[in-house]
Amino acid sequence: MFTFNFNFPKDSLSLDELSNYSPWLEKILSSTSSKPIHRKSADSLLREYGIDKWGTLLKQLKMTQVPEVSIADSLCLGPDRVSAFFLNNKYYTAQLYDIHAAYSAFVMQVMAHYSKPNDHIVDLGAGYGSLSLKMSRIPTFSQNTFSLLEFTQPGVDCINLLSSRSQTITNIGLCDLNNLDISAYDLPAGSLFFTSWVLACLPSYLSSTIQKIIDLKPKYVIHFEPCFEFYNLAYPLSSFLWRKYTFLNDYNRTILGALTTFEAESKITFDCRVPNIFGCNPLCPISLLVWKPL
Ligand SMILES: C[S@@+](CC[C@H](N)C(=O)[O-])C[C@H]1O[C@@H](n2cnc3c(N)ncnc32)[C@H](O)[C@@H]1O
Secondary structure (H helix, E strand, C coil), X not given: CXXXXXXXXXXXXXXXXXXXXXXXXXXXXXXXXXXXXXXCCHHHHHHHHHHHHHHHHHHHHHCCCCCCHHXXXXXXXXXXXXXXXXXXXXXXXXXXXXXXXXXXXXXXXXXXHHCCCCCEEEEECCCCCHHHHHHHCCHHHCCCEEEEEECCHHHHHHHHHHCCCCCCEEEEEECCCCCXXXXXXXXXXXXXXXXXXXXXXXCCCCHHHHHHHHHCCCCEEEEEECCHHHXXXXXXXXXXXXXXXXXXXXXXXXXXXXXXXXXXXXXXXXXXXXXXXXXXXXXXXXXXXXXXXX
């Protein structure tokens, strides 16, 4: 249904070769720990994103004459950083910037499929706005409006700098998916909500959060998220590595389960579930989950 437009190298990597691109394979195989190495908490995430990632980016963007999202992407992802990625059940290498460009193009393809002109698009956990800002600038989405909501103030500040007062971006502000209150943003019923690599950072996808999203009457809710529950299909060796990587990094392991509980109660229905589509991080590929309220 959805395809990845990626001019990837014809030679894939073996798992042994993959270990040249990630210190994690050795860590995973040697770890006997029954506890995560990197515990996630609100404080650790505020440190990781608010200070280290988006905080550093904000300082760099403030020194840039014309802050642009492509410049922000280059500052975060390049230049000349070769990295491994996962696609079609194989591992490859490419420039990190190009891997993320292919991922952005995939996100846009899915969002274009589910949206109509004039639909409002809500990006929850938008980071520095990379995906939505790019989306808002291409003709396919020229008639859509956007809300970019993010957990960290430096992320919000980056979005404000990069959005250059675009007319189609109607809300930029804070949100916390662990304690969701976005009523102040006045989001229209029938909006499309999406998350990309955000639920993964949370301890769980809370029932109260899912219910609050349902109460906002979305047209569709689209998740581009790693789903631990899908790390058990074919390819048992890769699945083992992905499960252990997810555990050691304390990423969410119950995203799909949280939603299937709502499905079992006939509160939502899935439109699409595609496991393990792509891994910008080869040890944690994302799946596509699309649902809507019943
Ligand atoms: C890996 S980044 C992804 C950013 C963006 N969605 C993307 O794909 O480019 C994870 C983002 O989730 C945000 N985040 C972490 N905890 C959150 C929470 N409780 N509520 C909303 N966003 C959160 C972080 O601040 C960070 O911007």
